[in-house]
Amino acid sequence: MSHHDEDSSFFDRERDRLSREITAGFEELLSSTNGLNRKLEEVLGMTKEYDTIASLWHSFYELMRNSGNDDTEEEQEQGGLPGTGSHVVAGKQGPSSSTNTNNSDGNNRND
Template structure:
């Protein structure tokens, strides 16, 4: 006597094929969803890059102007440019 599935039910092999096919299809759907999320994030980053390009151009212009003016700035020994943190403010010592 052999053990076999009734004729109206699929065999174990067919059930496993169906289950694995469903798992693969669900995996592909998840992969597609994650790929779409990644694409949206990349588009956001690309948009931010365009927004900051204007600001970067402004700072580049400022840097070029400051570089061209640098020989005109006459600093005494040990002093820095005010506003850059290198400027030393001397205070008068109070005499009593």
């Protein structure tokens, strides 16, 4: 029976050793998965920041693209686009500082 006890103790030792290896492997896997999860969260956070910047650049692009086209009547009355230097912020100018002319479409415009 001592031979049977030695076999079972070898089996128990081998089982314990393999259990420790499996546990260590799972701990390493969990650690790697947590690291990957943190990196993914960082990437997702950065893409949200880039969405804001992309939206701002898209607005700028649209403004620049539309500034080359014919201005609408409202923009003509205002004197141009804000930020281009031709936008009039103050109220109406007096007749001595500008000349009113009729456009071909019949609208008055300050020159």
